Structure formats: C-alpha cells, structure tokens
Amino acid sequence: MFDFIVVGSGVSGGRIAFELTKRGAKCLLLEAGRAYTAHTFPKTELDTSSQLFWGGGLELSNSGKLGFLRGKVLGGGSIVNQALLNKFDDLAWDDWKSRSGGVEYFNSDSMRPYYETIEKSIKASVIPVPHYNKNALIFTKALNKMGLGWEPVYRAQGDCKLDQGTDCIVCLGGCPRNSKQSSLITTIKWARELGLEVRSEFQVMRLDYGTDHVTVHGVHQGEATQAVAKKVVLAGGAFGNAELLFRSGFAAKLPALGKAFSCHPQFMTFAFFNEPVNAHKGAFQSVESADKTLRAKGIKLENVYAGPVGISILMPGFGKLHQERMKRYCYYGSMEVAIRDEPVGELKLSSKNRLVIQKNLTSYDKQKLKFGQDKVNALFSSVGAQEVIRCHQAFGLHLMGGCALGTNAKTSVVSPDFTVHGFPNLAIADSSVFPSAPGINPSFTIMALSLKASEELSKR
Amino acid sequence: MNTSNESSSRHLSPRQLKGLCKIGDILVCGDEHLVSFSKSGQVSHIDRILDYISPQDLNDFKLLMWVFSWLPQSLLLVLWTVIDSSNQWPRWFGSTARLLRIGVKGMVLSLYYFEGKSLEVMGYQVSVYTADLKE
Numbered sequence: 174m175f176d177f178i179v180v181g182s183g184v185s186g187g188r189i190a191f192e193l194t195k196r197g198a199k200c201l202l203l204e205a206g207r208a209y210t211a212h213t214f215p216k217t218e219l220d221t222s223s224q225l226f227w228g229g230g231l232e233l234s235n236s237g238k239l240g241f242l243r244g245k246v247l248g249g250g251s252i253v254n255q256a257l258l259n260k261f262d263d264l265a266w267d268d269w270k271s272r273s274g275g276v277e278y279f280n281s282d283s284m285r286p287y288y289e290t291i292e293k294s295i296k297a298s299v300i301p302v303p304h305y306n307k308n309a310l311i312f313t314k315a316l317n318k319m320g321l322g323w324e325p326v327y328r329a330q331g332d333c334k335l336d337q338g339t340d341c342i343v344c345l346g347g348c349p350r351n352s353k354q355s356s357l358i359t360t361i362k363w364a365r366e367l368g369l370e371v372r373s374e375f376q377v378m379r380l381d382y383g384t385d386h387v388t389v390h391g392v393h394q395g396e397a398t399q400a401v402a403k404k405v406v407l408a409g410g411a412f413g414n415a416e417l418l419f420r421s422g423f424a425a426k427l428p429a430l431g432k433a434f435s436c437h438p439q440f441m442t443f444a445f446f447n448e449p450v451n452a453h454k455g456a457f458q459s460v461e462s463a464d465k466t467l468r469a470k471g472i473k474l475e476n477v478y479a480g481p482v483g484i485s486i487l488m489p490g491f492g493k494l495h496q497e498r499m500k501r502y503c504y505y506g507s508m509e510v511a512i513r514d515e516p517v518g519e520l521k522l523s524s525k526n527r528l529v530i531q532k533n534l535t536s537y538d539k540q541k542l543k544f545g546q547d548k549v550n551a552l553f554s555s556v557g558a559q560e561v562i563r564c565h566q567a568f569g570l571h572l573m574g575g576c577a578l579g580t581n582a583k584t585s586v587v588s589p590d591f592t593v594h595g596f597p598n599l600a601i602a603d604s605s606v607f608p609s610a611p612g613i614n615p616s617f618t619i620m621a622l623s624l625k626a627s628e629e630l631s632k633r
Numbered sequence: 634m635n636t637s638n639e640s641s642s643r644h645l646s647p648r649q650l651k652g653l654c655k656i657g658d659i660l661v662c663g664d665e666h667l668v669s670f671s672k673s674g675q676v677s678h679i680d681r682i683l684d685y686i687s688p689q690d691l692n693d694f695k696l697l698m699w700v701f702s703w704l705p706q707s708l709l710l711v712l713w714t715v716i717d718s719s720n721q722w723p724r725w726f727g728s729t730a731r732l733l734r735i736g737v738k739g740m741v742l743s744l745y746y747f748e749g750k751s752l753e754v755m756g757y758q759v760s761v762y763t764a765d766l767k768e
Contacts, residue, residue, distance in 0.1 A: 211766075217747045217748055218743070218746075218747045219678065219681060219682065219743045219744065219747035219748075220681060220747075222682075222743060223681060223682050223684070223685040223686075224685060228686065228687070228690070229682060229683075229685040229686035229687075229690070230682070230685075230739065230743070231735070231739060233732055233735060235728060236727070236728045236731065237727075237728050237729075237730075237731025237732040237734070237735060238731060240735060334761075334762040334765070337762035337764075337765075338760060338762055339760070339761045339762045340759035340760060340761065342759055343759050343760070343761045344761070348761075349761045349763055350761060350762070350763060350766065449756075453757065453759060454759070480757075480759075481746040481747070481751070481752060481755060481757050482742060482743045482746045482747050485738075485742040485745070485746045486735070486738050486739055486742050486743075490717070491659060491660045491713065491717055491738075492659060492660065492661075492662045493662060493664065495660065495661070496661060496662070496663075496664060496667055499746070499751075499755060500666065500667070500754060500755060502755040502756070502757060503755060503756045503757070525689070527689070565720045566735060
C-alpha cells in the first residue's frame with residue numbers, strides 16, 4: 174500500500190508528489206495522458222492539439238460560447254502553458270478570505286515564504302527588452318500612449334536561446350529545449366530520483382473511500398486496474414477533480430461540489446497593420462498590462478498570439494473572407510482581454526455520465542468585457558491599425574473552482590487543512606480549490622498552495 | 634494529393650469523408666493562392682484527430698458528416714451561413730449551432746492549416762534552437 178496516491182501531474186500534482194516523497198512517504202503519481210520527452214513532443218499543431226489535450230484538443234461549455242484547453246500529458250498544464258509566474262495581490266487574497274469564511278493564510282504575508290521557496294527551486298526570468306517582438310512593441314507603445322501601465326512577464330524558464338532565433342510559440346506544444354520549467358523536468362524528475370513511482374496513461378475512473386485507506390480504480394494503458402493508498406491527493410484540476418468526485422458518489426455529502434467554477438474568459442482581438450508584425454516569432458508573450466484602473470475594472474490585457482490552426486479557428490467568417498484574413502496571418506497584432514469573472518459556473522454530470530460545464534458570463538462580466546474590448550479598440554487605433562477584428566469564440570485557460578476551499582462544509586468542499594470536508598484521507602490543493610477567480614495567472618499560487626498542503630499532509 | 638474519393642479512414646466511411654470535404658470546401662473554398670479543402674488532400678489526416686476524441690463525439694461527428702454528404706452544396710452553404718451567425722442566439726438552438734460550428738471548424742481548419750502550402754502562403758515558419766543540446 175502506498176502512503177499517498179497523487180492523481181494528476183501538473184504544477185500541483187508534481188509539487189505535492191515531490192514534497193511528500195522528499196519527506197519519506199511512499200508515493201504513486203497517476204496521469205491520464207502519455208509521457209513525452211523534449212525529443213518526442215508532437216511536432217505539429219494538429220498532433221499537439223489532439224495528443225496533449227483532453228477532448229482531442231478542446232472542451233466546450235454547454236452553451237458552446239466558451240472553449241476550454243486542459244492538458245492531458247505527464248506534466249499536465251505545465252507542458253502546454255506559458256509558464257507565467259504571478260503572485261496574488263491583496264485584492265485577490267482579501268476576496269478569498271471573505272468568501273472562504275476567514276481562512277487565516279489567505280494573505281500575502283502568510284503565503285510569501287511558499288512563493289519564495291518555489292521561486293528558489295526553479296529557473297525564472299523576464300524577457301530582455303531587445304527580445305521583445307513587434308507584437309509586444311505595438312502593445313507597449315499603445316499602452317504608453319493611452320497612459321496605461323504594463324510590465325514584463327516573469328516566466329519559469331531557463332535558457333531559451335532567443336538570440337539564436339528560438340520561437341517560443343513552439344513550446345506551447347512542449348518545450349524541445351527543456352527550458353520551460355514544467356513539472357515533468359522539475360518536481361516529477363526530482364521526485365523520481367527519490368523513489369516516486371509514476372504511471373502515465375492511467376485514467377482514474379472512481380474512488381472507494383475507506384476509514385484507513387482509499388482505493389483508486391482506473392484504466393491503465395487499456396486495462397482495468399486499481400491502486401490503494403492510505404491517503405489520496407486529487408490534482409486533476411477543476412474538471413478532473415469534480416468529475417471524479419461526482420462519479421465516486423461524493424456529491425450527496427458535499428453540497429458545494431462542482432460550484433463556484435470560474436475560468437478567466439479570454440477574448441482575442443486582431444489588428445491588421447500594413448507592415449508584417451510576425452506576432453508568432455521570437456518571445457511571443459513578454460509583456461502584460463499592469464494597471465490599477467484595469468485591475469479595478471476586473472480585466473487584464475495580454476499580448477499573445479497562436480499558431481495558424483488556433484488563429485484560423487478564432488478568426489470569424491468562412492470561405493473567401495476567411496481565406497483572405499488568414500493570408501494576412503503575419504500582419505496581425507493581437508491583444509486579449511481576460512476577465513476576472515464571477516464564480517457562478519457549475520460543473521455537473523449528465524445522465525450519460527459526462528461532464529457538463531455550465532458557464533455563462535454574468536451581466537457584470539459582460540460590462541467588464543465591453544470596457545476591455547473598447548479599450549483594445551482604442552489602443553489599436555492609437556498605433557495605426559488598419560482594421561480591427563474581434564473573435565467570437567472565447568476561451569478559458571485557467572480552470573478554477575468546483576472544489577472550493579473554505580471553513581463551511583455547506584459552501585465549500587475542501588477545509589483549510591486541504592482535506593475534503595468529512596473525508597480526512599482525501600486532499601486537494603490545485604486550482605479547483607480556488608474560491609473565486611483572482612484575475613491573475615494562477616500557476617504560481619497553485620504551486621505555493623500545493624507546497625503548503627504538502628506540509629499539512631506530512632504532519633498527519 | 635488525396636480527395637475524399639481517394640482517401641480512407643479507420644473511422645469515417647467514404648460517404649462521411651465526402652461530407653467532410655463538402656463542408657470543408659465551404660469553409661476553405663480556394664482561390665488563386667490557396668487550394669480548396671478537398672483539393673488540398675489534407676482530409677487524409679483525419680484519423681490523427683479522430684483517434685483521440687471520445688466515442689460519443691466521434692459518433693456525433695460521423696452522423697453529421699453523413700447528413701452533410703447528402704445535402705446539396707447550395708443548401709449546405711445556406712445552412713452554414715445560418716450556423717456561422719449563431720453567436721448570440723439563445724437556448725437550445727443557439728447552443729447546438731455554436732457547438733456544431735466550433736466542432737466543424739476545429740476539424741476542417743486543423744487539417745488545412747497544420748502543414749503544407751497554406752503555411753507557405755501565409756509565411757509561417759517557426760523553429761527552436763537545439764544545436765547546443767546533447768542528443
């Protein structure tokens with residue numbers, strides 16, 4: 174029997190598996206996706222999409238208005254994300270404290286040591302100004318003109334060799350240089366060296382909870398199997414954790430299960446310029462808005478682009494109009510409005526046992542979106558854009574909530590010590606425990622909370 | 634270059650492939666620089682997507698392509714024009730139209746824009762420096 178089974182291998186699962194193994198626990202890490210290396214990551218956008226993401230590339234809300242990207246690969250979201258490291262500010266912590274019933278450590282001072290420990294353990298840096306690509310220069314010039322603040326993004330990465338012509342967009346399908354500090358090459362690697370057992374292509378289907386153990390039932394490389402541990406830590410993200418707990422019959426005892434889902438809905442706008450922008454080249458996300466007005470309004474402006482497949486799906490229209498627009502792929506600047514959305518989404522299981530994602534923008538969210546998109550229009554106009562194209566399809570990349578952390582078992586799923594209310598052998602510390610959307614990239618805080626959860630779990 | 638008549642799939646029948654090419658040609662109709670979806674031959678890669686989607690999604694997609702294969706191209710164009718304007722439609726019809734739109738766009742455009750001539754026409758080329766890394 175294992176001391177711990179950790180389900181999910183992203184920034185939370187990897188960190189918890191490492192910290193527990195380091196403290197002498199016998200641990201098993203389970204991941205539904207395949208294990209790749211820097212040499213074997215899929216090489217094309219099509220194969221990346223189908224092989225590294227749940228749903229063959231994309232999952233959708235039941236209204237079809239939001240698409241969700243969720244990594245399904247050893248290393249989870251840390252393989253396919255942009256490796257941004259943002260600490261929460263007081264606005265985010267105060268909101269969490271209020272919603273959670275006063276959880277003591279939801280403040281900057283309490284969490285600082287955890288952020289610092291994580292920061293010391295991995296490589297991180299900002300993109301040097303000479304490596305800003307033209308899309309970033311358009312973004313910063315426009316924000317400067319409008320008197321809005323911006324800052325370089327702090328990324329978990331080593332040596333990307335930007336001076337040798339590396340295009341960061343490739344690393345969205347797994348970093349071929351092992352520069353991006355994914356859990357695959359950091360925490361999971363370190364934990365394996367200390368004795369962690371890892372089983373990839375292991376899809377967990379159900380949990381059987383016992384008073385002194387938990388049995389995990391699943392399918393490992395096509396065969397039904399099970400594993401047993403004294404305790405299980407769920408790190409499968411908002412969708413994965415909620416779906417597993419629903420399937421395992423926990424809903425009757427956890428009235429808040431699946432509730433308070435949020436996702437920072439992101440709306441992309443393209444602007445056509447007369448000269449090539451080549452937004453896909455070089456360090457394609459090096460800056461972001463950092464402005465008190467925008468923060469107070471609940472929006473963030475980002476400076477990202479995507480490969481031809483991604484852009485073609487986002488680009489409105491079809492037929493000749495769409496083709497003409499796609500031929501101008503290299504001439505678009507792009508900005509994205511990310512909303513700090515209200516946590517009113519809900520995750521459920523359908524009668525066919527499939528996950529249903531109910532997530533619509535509230536009227537307040539729509540106000541934020543309108544403010545953000547008007548601002549983007551003005552920003553692009555200020556720097557001479559010839560045409561502005563708004564995308565209709567929105568995306569959620571930060572999947573949060575569904576197992577909210579709090580003191581009250583009626584309004585939350587996870588207690589402040591990271592165990593599930595009423596189930597001390599079951600713990601969660603990933604983005605699913607978020608009580609609300611912080612409006613800030615969640616990755617760094619997931620790592621910090623996971624480190625704290627590991628300490629709590631080791632005490633017992 | 635493989636069209637629907639020449640391509641094969643472990644998941645789709647020849648008729649379903651025909652349906653995919655018909656809707657593909659509405660999304661990517663071709664011009665002097667870019668060939669149409671069906672003429673591009675990219676439909677031959679469809680199993681690289683279908684191998685990874687859920688059985689229920691696969692069944693829904695097969696049914697849809699079968700239906701598309703029987704519709705006259707002109708009717709399919711009208712239908713797609715309606716579906717493509719579904720951004721703010723309410724309730725069941727709006728949801729269904731949007732799910733259908735993103736599903737079909739995802740399949741067709743992933744196949745068309747992931748490699749080949751289309752990338753050349755757009756000027757898309759990316760790389761990662763790896764010469765300093767050990768094998």
